[in-house]
Amino acid sequence: GIKLLIDGLLKKIKNPFSIFFFSVDVLDNYRELYEILKEYWKLRESKGLKNCYIFLDEVTLLENWWRAVKVFIDQYKPKAVFVLSGSVSMFFHGKAETFAGRRGKGKLINVMPLSFPEYFKLFKKPRLPATLAEIFKNYLKTGGYLGVLNKTIEEEDIILGLKNDLRIANKSVEIAKHIMADIFKKAPSPCSFHSIANDVGVSVKTVIEYLETLKEMFVLKDILYMSLDGRVYPRKERKLMVRDPFLTNAISIWTRCEIRKDFLYEWIVQEHLLRKYGEVYYYRDRYEIDCLTDRLKIEVKAGKPHRKYPKNVIILKEKNIPEFLFSL
The missing domain is CATH 3.40.50.300 (P-loop containing nucleotide triphosphate hydrolases)
Structure with a gap:
């Protein structure tokens, strides 16, 4: 750095x-x-x-x-x-x-954890299905944090940092913990502010404030509903994703919530599409599409799909995720 x-x-x-x-x-x-x-x-x-x-x-x-x-x-x-x-x-x-007026040509740069393609290149191995699968398996554990690869950061360090940042923001660590636990329990389904508020026992206003704080800390990102004609509906239920696999692992330990493949894989694909296209949405009616961009429609499946999808929807199976991420 x-x-x-x-x-x-x-x-x-x-x-x-x-x-x-x-x-x-x-x-x-x-x-x-x-x-x-x-x-x-x-x-x-x-x-x-x-x-x-x-x-x-x-x-x-x-x-x-x-x-x-x-x-x-x-x-x-x-x-x-x-x-x-x-x-x-x-x-x-x-x-x-x-x-304002004092930056000159300066820019504000948010340094995010490595994407999977950036992570893969660190190992200097050939881009073969076997090596992609092997390194992706490791990526699921370490995420894009170089400190984890260098063994200078552990899950406890991330949790302590998250708690410290929440205190700096004058937010309750316990309320944030319960909100994150509820997100894990609901994932990968869409949810409303009201449903989280009812489960946690706080007001809707409090939930919105905490989610905004967690988004500004680059812990969370919300995925809004988009209809197939391209209209976005901010008031409909939204999906909430954690933005890195290692961060997901750390929050899982903190909240004592299980990580399931279905939402972990979906979150990883959504994050990579977000970095590529700037925004990502979801669709749900007679069938669900996990990821919508202006160019792609993707349904992420940890197991076998149980229904048929339109031809323009990519069914992204577990074994194909590493290659897809690398191709973005």
Whole structure:
């Protein structure tokens, strides 16, 4: 991630003082961050540097971090590239919008776990049915987290991180746990906010707030209903998917809910289609289609299909999922 980027920059630039890295989570308040930025700027001027790169890691763990950066930019108008990173989405706190007019050509990049094709390429093996199946089986356990492959992250670490992010968002860990458990029990069927609220014993408003928070944390994504004529119905029941297999495994341990192949495979296919096409929907009437995009209609089957589907619907069987994901 960031360290690899810095390593690459060090090979290109002449003066290493052009790069400043600081992990913000050790600070007590945003004023300290502002003072640190001022001190680096003095150092930069003393070295006669024109351009520089400022890396601030874990900014979202410092309350009001954005105030320090905003005031610094307004006061010094630095000719610098800022790289602000954090384990909690910056949109999640609604603070990325505060930099309107100050971003220049900057972008907000959400780093997601690896897709299956990206994951497969790490192993440098030939794209054969046997190797695809073998590595996909491993992907079901580790998901796209490099830390899991490197054995530096376990399910407990993901659960602790999730709990911490919920507390930062002023959300109850217990309510979130019960909502996630209900999603696992209902999956892969569509469900309503009311049904979750009744099962968990909270208001519909609370369910909506928690689901929005979990979506902004990139834990969940909702799959809305689309009719065959292309109309989307936001008020109909929706499907809810967890966005990575390892995350699914971790939440399963946390909630003590079973992972079934039917919804795990469906979630994986939906996530990959979402990354490819930007949106994915479902259809259900006389028959169900798990995944609808503007180009594809796919029904994911962990077992044998029990009915016939129209010719334009792809029936994606378990053994064909790895090749399909790789072909996207």
